[in-house]
Amino acid sequence: MSEFDVIKGFAFDMDGVLADTARFHTIAWRKIADEVGTTWTKELEEGLKGIDRMGSLALIISAGRHDDEYDQSAREALAEKKNTNYRELISTLTPADILPGMQQFLDELKAANYQLSVASASKNAPFIIERLGLADYFEAVVDPASVAAGKPDPAIFAAAAKVLNLEPEQVIGLEDSAAGIQSINGAGEISVGIGNANVLAEADVNFDKTADVTLNAIKVALDSK
Known part of the structure; x- marks a missing residue:
């Protein structure tokens, strides 16, 4: 069984992953x-x-x-x-502000019955998710005030797995920052970095941009490691 086969959930950062806030x-x-x-x-x-x-x-x-x-x-x-x-x-955000490819990726994940959560440092994440029209995709949005420390500490991504009742190794985290990748890795989850591969060198899988992220692309990248 590959690393990918045990995955049951995805935890999303928001800024730079779901929308350019x-x-x-x-x-x-x-x-x-x-x-x-x-x-x-x-x-x-x-x-x-x-x-x-x-x-x-x-x-x-x-x-x-x-x-x-x-x-x-x-x-x-x-x-x-x-x-x-x-x-x-x-407050000016609309669904048109969802980053390229992310709506399709979320649709793909829900169709395949993955559980989804948001692990953002922003206390405004629930408001933003609502503005983007994405609230129904996510089982939970972690409240950053509820965790002991912010990124790069692993607490928020650990919480993102816990709210889905999943073990860390069953979750893939998506991030666009080095601090976020450290948080995912520290939580024992698989990390997907979106952006400059040099900045996000510690990520398990890298994509240049959100439009490149698909379920199959992640699977292929993990299986070829």
Whole structure:
């Protein structure tokens, strides 16, 4: 029996996998960076991928060497401001914003009776899934506030298997960030990376883009390992 044959479920990251909400995060975080006086760079933007809200804010503040200027209450206010900006932006999402190939892939998985969950660092994941018209595909959306630590810690992907009543080795996780791939691997699941193969070098299987992801392509890649 191959690795693929024992799979019964799939756990999806959201940003960069199901929809390109990352651009909205970038717009909202860049406003916060400007407010605290941190210069926005591509490296900083890349470093925020897959990281939760308070963790992202800490990175932005540290990047500008402003750590001593913001206590916990000030940080919480900034995080809330970012979230307000972000929610305004994501309220414009529609099913047309689902990334190429993902609707078809979800249809394929449901037709084959796989169980699906969402393992996103975003507390807004349920709202986004609703806006995209995908809520009926998923048995569960893991609440990132319910896990002990964010990505790259394995907790959220471990929870994504648990909510489906599956063992880790029965689940494939899909991610577009290095932190997310570490989380999947740490949870003992099979990792599928979508994006730059150098950045996602630790993934068990790599695809350049979402449109390349199909059930058969994953099976072929795993069977040829």
